[in-house]
Amino acid sequence: MKNNLLLILLLITSTVVFGQQNDKVTGVVVNASNGEVLESVNIVNLNQVVGTATNSEGKFQITAKANDTLHFSYLGFKSIKVRVTNDWLKFGSSKIELTELALALEEVVVNQLKLTGYLVVDIKQVPIINNNYRYSISGLPSTGYEADSPGAITKIVGSIFNPADFLHRMFGKKPNEMRKLKKMKEDDEIRNLLATRFDREMLTVLLQVERVDLDEIISRCNYSKGFIQTANDLQILDAISECYEEYKVLNRNKKY
Structure with missing residues (x-):
């Protein structure tokens, strides 16, 4: 026994x-x-x-x-x-x-400025530089929303009430993806990997969204084109999360 x-x-x-x-x-x-x-x-x-x-x-x-x-x-x-x-x-x-990918260099066209000596004509040839601004929103602990120019403030005020609605439409039927978003922010290894990437591939795979939808989410949250084009994947992840959390602060009575 x-x-x-x-x-x-x-x-x-x-x-x-x-x-x-x-x-x-x-x-x-x-x-x-x-x-x-x-x-x-x-x-x-x-x-x-x-x-x-x-x-x-x-x-x-x-x-x-x-x-x-x-x-x-x-x-x-x-x-x-x-x-x-x-x-x-x-x-x-x-x-x-x-398996290795075949790499091909894209053709780069450099346009040289041809100055005429007339200020009115020459100034039109100078490329416009977009300055990005962040606006502070009363009641929120963060730095607020980013935009392309000061004139975009009206757009920010008018559209601040829809970013999380868009996020909810994207992930509302996929609650696991929203949980993944939180887990991604908590995992140091994931954050380290995302900080070195700029291709959005890992984000789209983890969140199960297309690249165009990912860019649309950031755009709806009023981040500038400059930010979208230059931010690394970790910054994009934090931007999505910040946008969602800020919206929830303004809409405590709504459940997502």
Whole structure:
């Protein structure tokens, strides 16, 4: 009887230990064309919203469970999604291959200014520089909304009541995406990865929106074109979150 109890105890202990050891997957990422390891590949678990990157040996480890989807992205290579399987969790490391993209330089046209000596004519050739402004909104702890010019203040006042409505229309039927938005802000590794990116790819994949919709969200929140074009992915993430939180402050009686 004692032997049976001991056996059952060992089985339970083994099961617990096995479960604890298999909440992470490991692997190595290589160049599909030559087998060379790739360092600093961005890896994100789209289900649990946690991220990591490969080390100098191309190796990585990330929290995951069966059927989670991992997103691999690296500059100059085609991004891929990989499903976590029970076999991967059970048997250990896996090799992930990324395929290089063909890079093509876009043609750049430089227009040289041809000055005539007449101020009225020449001044029209000087490109207009957009100055971005941030407006403080009474009652809000933040710096307010950004716009292209002082004249845009009327647009801000008129449209401040719709940004979260737009966000809700985008994510209202996808509450998981709004929860992901909060998780992304809390995960230091995700924030570090986003701070180095400007392509919006990781944001669109995590939030399950198209690039055009992502730009529309920022535009509706009254951020300038200059900000949208130059901000890194982390700044875009914070802008979306700030816009949503500010709107909720002004509309405490509404539930989103």
